Amino acid sequence: MADTQAITELSKRRGFFFLSSDAYGGVAGFYTFGPQGAALKANVESAWRDRYTVKEGNREIEAPTIMPEPVFEASGHLDGFNDMLVECASCGESHRADHLVEDVTDIEDAEALPNSEVADLIADHDIHCPNCGEPLAGQAVENFNLMFSTDIGPGGDQPGYLRPETAQGIFVEFPRLKEYARNQLPFGVTQIGRAYRNEISPRKGLVRVREFTQAELEQFIDPEEDEPNLDAVADVEVRLYSAEEQNKDDGGYLETTIGEAVEAGVIANEWVAYYLGISQEWYERIGVDMDRFRFRQHLAGERAHYASDCWDAESELGGDWVEIAGFAYRGDYDLSKHGEYGDDDFTVFKQYDEPKTVERAVVDPDMSTLGPEFGGAAADIADALRDLAARDPDAFDGDEVTVDADGETYTVSTEVADFRVEEQTESGEHITPHVVEPSFGVGRTVYTVLEHAYREDEVAGEERTYLALEPEVAPTYVGVFPLVGNDERLTDLATELVRDVREAGLSAEYDDSGNIGRRYRRKDEIGTPFCVTVDRDGVESEGETTVTVRERDTTAQIRLPVDALVDELTAVREGRKTFDDLLDSYERVDADTAEA
Incomplete structure (x- = not known):
């Protein structure tokens, strides 16, 4: 088994990867792939594209790496894409607070803890600044947004950000992508591209960097009808580290098959299970050591609020378990948010087998009354009344109804709102697809392949170092x-x-x-x-x-x-x-x- 230093030394000497801009002192978190590394990375990407795009019948896009601010306001990255920062009062160096705690305790996922609790752990364990050695007790643990900001065009009046994940480039283009799929679910869209995160303390070579490549698949499904081909992976053997086992004092791995794990309820979502199955086979195909590989389920505290189930593919690197991919059932969160903030339709029209007659609550506001009374707010009030009728028809039972529009509250006569219930014949309905997302870190996968392929032996009386790379990915x-x-x-x-x-x-x-x-x-x-x-x-x-x-x-x-x-x-x-x-x-x- 190779240590980090051996891999780093070999990689620099043989042209796999090395710190960028070294002639100018280098910048932490940025690495250049040399001739061998670029070829290895390209081969890994090609193998991923073959499995997740070609063999799955999906479509690939390439979106810009810079996107305008409203995209990230809708996605939640402006408010919630943070890491824990603690700054040394003596030398001014910033550190990932949760990583400091993990390094000196048995806690494996301090990121899931509240900031205040992490600050207490720093004090309780007398954690010192790795840079200057001064104690960090008493220093505030604060949130630090990881996105790189920029200005689009001259003047600085259109702020933008380097994307922190490739997924948003797929989500924002959904209104057009659904047309290419002829509005038929399910369909998948893949993308391999650069993403950027302004990490507080990059470390461990390619494991935690500020610029990296992701390979992501967004599978759009109708949650009521679409099912994966689970039979294709039912017999695939996997090593699972479930949330239940992680919460036990003596918890361990479950060596099972995908089919058995779904039947037992260990993997709650069949789509997630399907992608775990094909990914197990893909990782083995490119040379990941299956004795140093597992799927770990997210604990409740680390799972995103919109994800009903989430698992990570983890590889053992240098004695530590490192996430190299994530598999999440994201529900309709992403498309609903972009539908709320964007100016396009993020739904798909679902045709019924036979037309249905249904009762619908409708309003037809009297604009000749709303206009003079409310001026420029009249149109927004009318829209708010229609939304309220669809959401809560009982709100129109009285003589007046209250709605919010543009942050203001307005009271309108129900007679002016013209509320009524009508019978309508409908041939279908608009639904917001749910999303299943396998997301792969390409750099971490490349590093895993390198470390797991590292060998030392003796040939003809001489010591030999070699990489037992699979022919498909060898540079x-x-x-x-x-x-x-x-x-x-x-x-x-x-x-x-x-x-x-x-x-x-x-x-x-x-x-x-x-x-x-x-x-x-x-x-x-x-x-x-x-x-x-x-x-x-x-x-x-x-x-x-x-x-x-x-x-x-x-x-x-x-x-x-x-x-x-x-x-x-x-x-x-x-x-x-x-x-x-x-x-x-x-x-x-x-x-x-x-x-x-």
Whole structure:
């Protein structure tokens, strides 16, 4: 098992990720993905897109990363998107108060506690400033909004924010997206993109940063009719850490299947259960160690008020459990809020099987009376009367009715309001869809894949570090080497093979620097699954030209005809064959990989 320092050192040395703007001292919470890291990240995103967009039949969008202030007023981010801040009176350094408490106590989720209780815990445990060592007891724990603000256009009269999640870009475009879906539920919309959170104290490399990539799916459903294909995941085995078990002194994991968990009521929502099932299989597909993976249910204190059920996918990193994805049933909260604040229709028309005759309370205010009496407020009062009639018809039983409009209270005669109950024939109704949201942190997933793939062993008497990455996500799929760099026959063929492999859609790198063992080590350390070596035996043979193919994890080698190379490597990459199949089909080569 690798520690954080080992992963960070390897990542910087081999070009996976490193602190940005290092030439200017660096800025905490911002990281650059190097050539290997950018390729690994792109492959993880491609695998996510394949599973959650393509295979689920969903549609993908790309929304702006800056959005106007009213969007976040509607979503609640302006008022409620906060972390707990405590500032050192001595050095002025700011810290995440809940993290300080978690670091020195057994409390796993101090974020769910009230600010005052966290302040008391800081005092009770005599927690000191990590920067200067001075005690933090007595310092106020305050809310700090995590959004980055900006101005849209000159003059500063249109405030905006960098989005703290990609989800809002999907929600605000729902009125148009529903048209693309022909107003038929259910339908899903995905997005992979950047999000920004002005973290108080970024830490642990890619785990907590200020700019990051999210991969999110918003599944829009009719809660009365739409059901997921639970049979497809019923037998998927999962490790669950339920809220009930977390609240026990001796609570533990429930090793079960998705179907059994739903039947037992452990997972309350079938849509959430469905996405837990397909995500379990997806994480295994990209190389997450299932012995260091679990789904943890949110406790009541940490669950958003609009979420009826919420689970996190967590991976064990450096001895700590870290959230890498969240799965929430959000109800109709998001679309209802944007429908309230926005100027468009965030509902879907649901057609009845047969028309229905229903009684509806209606008002038809006498504007010739409302206008002279209330002036410019008349139209708003009329709208308020219609809303009240739909919501509470009994309010019109008396001679007068009271409504609120634009913060003012108005009293109107029921005769002027012209309230009545009518029979209406309706062919359908407008409903606000509910939302199921799987949300993935791409950077945290990449880091999980790196740490879980880290290996150390010994080959030919030498210590070796390598990344046992799945071929689907490995930054480079094939390394191609001439055994020696001063033989044009070997270098020309190696160059030609690199071109052929790349044209087949497989990533390949050419390397003729140093002895062959060192070249193997370099490719092992970045997780390259296969190395192809062009040697004199293969070129000078009387029959067909051959090369050796070495598998990373076992270092086993076979001799393969050049003409079959691309087809066989492609078959392994696509999962149609394994390297063991190739071992059974071709000549095995015994070689000292460190010195060959």
